[in-house]
Amino acid sequence: MKYISTRGNAPELDFEQVLLTGLANDGGLYVPKTLPTFSQQQIAAWAGLSYEQLAFEVISPFIGDCIPEQDLKQILGETYKDFSHPAIAPLIQLDRNEWVLELFQGPTLAFKDFALQLLGRLLDYVLKRRNQRVVIMGATSGDTGSAAIEGCRHCDNIDIFILHPHNRVSEVQRRQMTTVLEDNVYNIAVEGNFDDCQDIVKASFRDQSFLPEGMQLVAVNSINWARIMAQIVYYFYASLSLGGPEKTVAFSVPTGNFGDIFAGYLAKKMGLPISQLVIATNKNDVLHRVMTDSVYSRTDLHQTLSPSMDISVSSNFERLMFDLYDRDGDRIRELMDAFNSGSIELDDDAMAGARDLFSSAAIDDDATCQVIADTYKNAAYMLDPHSATGVGAGRICNKNTEQPMIVLATAHPAKFPDAIAKSAIGVEPKMPAHLADLLEREERFSVLPCEKAAVNQFMTDHL
């Protein structure tokens, strides 16, 4: 399997190379050169497979001969063993044709565990084989940092540095990162905001000369192809659980960077019968606006009750644009250059293709709380605020109420107790047992000034 850049001007890579690369060197994102496709018979034959077994079937064509079958099977077994539900991604019924796919049964209680538990292990595997060490560097405002740390804490060939804005992440989110005490894990609290952290990370990737000889930085944000790949699996899993591929299903996906829902789009292109993909956003509605009027433009960032969807630009949308423009890399480069200095209007023909499959709705904080309250009252089920935007948007956009609408539940409600309190359902969410003592655990992190030099110095001192 070969990977190409959405801007058409970077070397083709194989899976191992793409795993170790973030952005392509032409500024684009890597995508498979051709997608594997499966017939209805092939998919039907997977009914009854365990999550790990299904993951092997869906993922192995993307990896090709980079990893031998037996080794990949072992990696997948390890990846999902720390999930607390035996089904890995259980489905819960809320209404006759409304379902929730619980993607928060992993160690850090958000769907990012699905991708990052696998990414850490894949990296460690290829690094051992190459006899190489790498440095992972990332910035987080919430769930990515803890999932990345959890995915890498046991990796011998990785040091991981995660920057978060000092005093600006919730206590639960901070402690999920800072109570991991392995020697290869470094939490840096930067005296600045999230954008400052991200700027330092970006500048460090551009100029890596501070690193010791032979070392390189690796990105774990959602532009990393392997993360998208891992997320394709649960679309197949959910569909098969509800009678697919004979039965067609729809999905509603709480969306920030367009990574998770792009995986659903790929599942459809690979042969899974999906009639509709609903883009659920909060007040940060860049995707809802581009779906509505074809204008792709940033606005100011709003703080909402669903902070993991608080973004002003959705990086992975470029991967969809690449297909909408018939994989014309030169055109995408022009468009993205124009977008970087303002807003752009996309071709109606191109957008018409997207509108056949995608619908969208923006759910504000009041509506989010209303969905949490109604769902608790009617189905005795507690949604987290991100998942609630998915339920809300799924109801607004549903084109066929005779088909199952599967809402991806992306986080556990105990991660966001303030939103639950605002919804006034009269109960507090309960932390799962493995994190019950989180607030008593020892923490370790370093507070550093908001300067690239200071952060880079800290890194070289600890490598």
Ligand SMILES: *Cc1c(COP(=O)(O)O)cnc(C)c1O
């Ligand atoms: C990251 C995240 C999202 C958004 O996912 P994208 O892949 O960026 O669209 C939604 N919900 C939760 C809880 C998240 O952590």
